[in-house]
Structure formats: C-alpha cells, structure tokens
Amino acid sequence: MKKVFILGSTGSIGVNCLNVISSFKDEFEVSGLTVNSNTELLLEQIKKFKPKLVVVRDENSAKKIYGRIPNGCELLVGEEGLIKVSIDAEYDIFMGAMVGFAGLAPTIEAVKRGKRIALANKETLVVAGELVTNLCRENASEIIPVDSEHSAIYQCLIGENLNEVEKLILTASGGPFLNKEKSFFENATLDEALNHPNWKMGSKITIDSATMMNKGLEVIEAHWLFGLQVDKIEVVIHPQSIIHSMVQFVDGSIKAQLGLPDMKLPIQYALTFPERLQNNFERTSLPEIGSLTFFEPDLTKFECLKLALEAINEGGIAPCILNAANEVAVGKFLKKEIKFSHIPLLINKALDKVENCFTPDLETIFEYDKKTREYVITLT
Ligand code: NAD
C-alpha cells in the first residue's frame, strides 16, 4: 500500500485524485489531506478516506469543524500546519494539487524528503523551476507531472534519449475565446471566460486558459521539467484536446499521447508510474471524434502567452513576477474588479516596474512575489 498525501484535496485535481484512489483501494491509502476553507467537503473526505492528518489553512474555517473530526485524525491549522505536515507526515507520494504560489513552500519540503511528487501545481515550477529541479536532483526526489501536456510528454519520452529530442509540441485547446476577435476581450464576461469548452477545472486555471496564460505557464513548466531550451518548445492549438502533447525527435519522427480530456488519467499515471493499471475510465473512440485539427497560436490576440514567453526568455525572477501579477490580476477579474482585457495590462505593468534579479534564492523569490502582489493590487 502506498500512502498518498494530498495538498489541496477539495479542488478539481484533489477530488479527481481521490476518485482515482477509490478505484485502487488495494494500491493506495490516503495519509493526509489539506484544504484552504471547504471544511464540509473535507469532513466527507475524512469519513470516506480516514486520513490520520488534515490541515485547514484558513483559521476561521477551521473553527467550524473543531470537535467534529473523528478520533484518530489530527487537525492542524494555518500555513505553519501545511509546512509541518509536508515535513513530518507519513507519505510515499505527495500530490501537489494546491493552486498558485502558495503551493511552493510545502512542495519544497516534500522534495527535501526525497519523495515522489505528483505535481499538478505548475506555479511551483514557474516561480522556482531551477531551484526546485536542483533540489530534486540533490535529494533524489522525482517529479511526475500531472498536468496533462507534461504527462503526455513524460510518457512519450520513456525509452528515449533527451539528446535526440528536436522539440516538444505542447497542445492547447485555445480556450473559450479561440474564435473570438481581440476586440471581444473588452467586454468578455466572467461567465463567458469560465465556460471552458473541454475541461472542468478550478476557476484560476480556467481563466488562465481563456487568456492562454496557462499555456505560457506550461511552456515554463516544460522547460524546467524536461531541461529543454524554450526555443525547442512549440505551442500548437488543437481545439479537440485529444492529443495531450507530442515530442519530435531529431529524425523527424513525432510521438504523441492521446486520450479524452479527463485528468483522472494523468493523475493515475503519476501515482502508478512506472506501472500502468487497468481501469474502467471511458475509452477514446477515434471514429466518434472524427477529426483532429491544429493551428498556430495568435500571440497578438493572446498577449498573456506572449508575456509568459518573454518572461522565460528574459529569465531570472521575471517568471515569478509574471506569476504573481497574473494571480492578482485573475483574482481581480474573478471578483469583477477589472475587465478581462486588463489582465495582460496589469502583468505587463508589473514586469516593467519590478526590476529583474538573476539566480534568485528562495528568500528572494518570496520577496519578489510579495512586492509584485503589493504593486498589482493597487492597479485597475
Ligand atoms: P482548485 O481551485 O479547484 O483547487 C485548489 C485546491 O487548493 C483546493 O483544495 C483549495 O482548498 C486549496 N487551496 C487554494 N488556495 C490555497 C491556499 N492559499 N492555501 C492552502 N490551500 C489552498 O484548483 P485546481 O483546478 O484543482 O488546480 C490545482 C493546481 O493544478 C493548479 O496549480 C492548476 O494549475 C493545476 N492543474 C489543474 C488542472 C485541472 O484540471 N483542474 C489541470 C492541470 C493542472
């Protein structure tokens, strides 16, 4: 039995991960769960999966469940709780399913323990990719990506030599606004932006998909995961989201991984690798899908993708500034405080205003994340 600790168990990835675990009861047990504030769902999860340890980050939400946690399950609270469990809890696999920069510090603790990291939280690699991948090497910790594109590439690279890779081809659905004119972004509503055609996900990544910042973050994630230069990572629009990504080799051959748009598959792969286990998930019927299409992305329309590519090319702390500004800007859009079209404007202002710094250490990353947020919060 492998022990799985899920950071962010009440989110879209967290819930899917628990669904996968439910169908492999002889393989996996849940040793711990953490949530931000959804304590009612947490209580249901505790009842079903019987973890020994849970963390509620938001202290007011935690108060609502004092006295309601069953015997044998310990409750910790706050950010200190998140760090403490990452350091102390018993687990073989750490499922990083929290959203945003907040996932960085606990993930680093899991890496330092040499654990397997099933990583959905792409922001961790965007803001501190160099540092985290170095720590992985030093501590013999392995990151198995959960992000569907990276899981696809990981699968295509099995048995291959990285030196023989010509390029990675990251597919992108293009999100809900693929066929809209740029002028549409002025008045795009929150509901329209949240209406992703293929994937059901948390609100932050859904907005990132509408702006295509998500693909920019994924290019940065792929750069650190696979150690390839950014000019060897191509983004291709593929609206059906059936090919999850591809690898092209030096002889021109291309390998792809296909499947329905369902995160349970990459989650299962990250838990069971190097094995594949039989499951009863829906199978892909290619005749039913009929056609697969591909286009080049429009960087003039999707400015966030362009900003992300510029940030990783600039290097240093620029991706961290980009990420912090994006998290604040998306948060503002979700609260209807700014227009959809203002998201890239705010990020651009932050990248202009906050001076870059090269080879940042962890302390510097936290400092820049904080100061970027403080700046972007004041913008409209
Ligand atoms: P979500 O918003 O649905 O869930 C986030 C989870 O993290 C929740 O359990 C929440 O309680 C917890 N959380 C949020 N903020 C927190 C904080 N400050 N402190 C502690 N806990 C906090 O998000 P999601 O869609 O499941 O995405 C999770 C991560 O996985 C993101 O980084 C996202 O980019 C990545 N990802 C998601 C999908 C998907 O299909 N949803 C696909 C690929 C990658």
Ligand code: MG
């Ligand atoms: Mg993805």
